[in-house]
Amino acid sequence: MPPRGRGPHVFVADLERPELDDDDHHHLARSLRLRPGDPLTLSDGAGRWRPARFGDRPEPDGAIEEEGAPGPPVVVALAPVKGQRPEWAVQKLTELGVDEIWLLVADRSVVRWEGERAERHRERLARVAREAAMQSRRCTLPVLRTGVGVDAARAHPAGVALAHPGGDPPRLGPALLVGPEGGWSDDELSSAPAVVALGPTVLRAETAAVAAGALLTALRAGVVAPGRSVAPPEDQH
Structure with missing residues (x-):
């Protein structure tokens, strides 16, 4: 199942101390016109995600959730x-x-x-x-x-x-x-x-x-x- 949070979905290296890549930050701010405090979801690309708020550095806004991998792999x-x-x-x-x-x-x-x-x-x-x-x-x-x-x-x-x-x-x-x-x-x-x-x-x-x-x-x-x-x-x- 996809993350249940609101807003755009972005990958980060560390969900505990998340930082956005420059290209991702630019896309969210300029193309999607997110403002500080707007909701988004962050994922580590390995099955975990958490809600956050947009800013120069995203601010976690909830616990880290883990999505079970469906099986068998395709x-x-x-x-x-x-x-x-x-x-x-x-x-x-x-x-x-x-x-x-x-x-x-x-x-x-x-x-x-x-x-x-x-x-x-x-x-x-x-x-x-x-x-x-x-x-x-x-x-x-x-x-x-x-x-x-x-x-x-x-x-x-x-x-x-x-x-x-x-x-x-x-x-x-x-x-x-x-x-x-x-x-x-x-x-x-x-x-x-x-x-x-x-x-x-x-x-x-x-x-x-x-x-x-x-x-x-x-x-x-x-x-x-x-x-x-x-x-x-x-x-x-």
């Missing part, structure tokens, strides 16, 4: 594509409440984020996720991993499932991997522990990732029921 992995679409996908996955977001390196990946390049992109996407988490009033920041190979992803303790047309309905537990625009290679599909479908149409890579996040977080929240196979009716002739 992990969505996607192969990055060109342009700003990975930023959009990370933003939306964060808003949905996805716990871990991985950027994959698949056999048919055109865009490959590895080494120092992967770390630069991770820092940029971390800023995108932080802003999206504040907007959506999350108390936990998602874990971001870049340069994750498909073989390495299979080491996830709960297993993995590849998104592919004709697969089974998504289920909670395994990390859900979305392939590149060129699709999965034959080797990746043949060695996949599980294959799941995200719908009846062919989706762009970033759309598929967000669809995966929406389905899994909705399953976890009980908003939708798990899919199940339905036996065909008996022949009545």
Whole structure:
């Protein structure tokens, strides 16, 4: 559940002695036009939050609360594509409440984020996720991993499932991997522990990732029921 307090939601390093980053303070004062004493909520990004009042240094206005982490964790992995679409996908996955977001390196990946390049992109996407988490009033920041190979992803303790047309309905537990625009290679599909479908149409890579996040977080929240196979009716002739 999001913090129940009023006003904007901001992350700080220390809830006991909170201080706002210069950029956050500027945004609250100039863009949102908060005045000293206006309410806001503060979070440490690790599941804790507290109400406060705005000022040069925010003044705590209530006890520290802790939001229990929902389970099981939702992990969505996607192969990055060109342009700003990975930023959009990370933003939306964060808003949905996805716990871990991985950027994959698949056999048919055109865009490959590895080494120092992967770390630069991770820092940029971390800023995108932080802003999206504040907007959506999350108390936990998602874990971001870049340069994750498909073989390495299979080491996830709960297993993995590849998104592919004709697969089974998504289920909670395994990390859900979305392939590149060129699709999965034959080797990746043949060695996949599980294959799941995200719908009846062919989706762009970033759309598929967000669809995966929406389905899994909705399953976890009980908003939708798990899919199940339905036996065909008996022949009545």
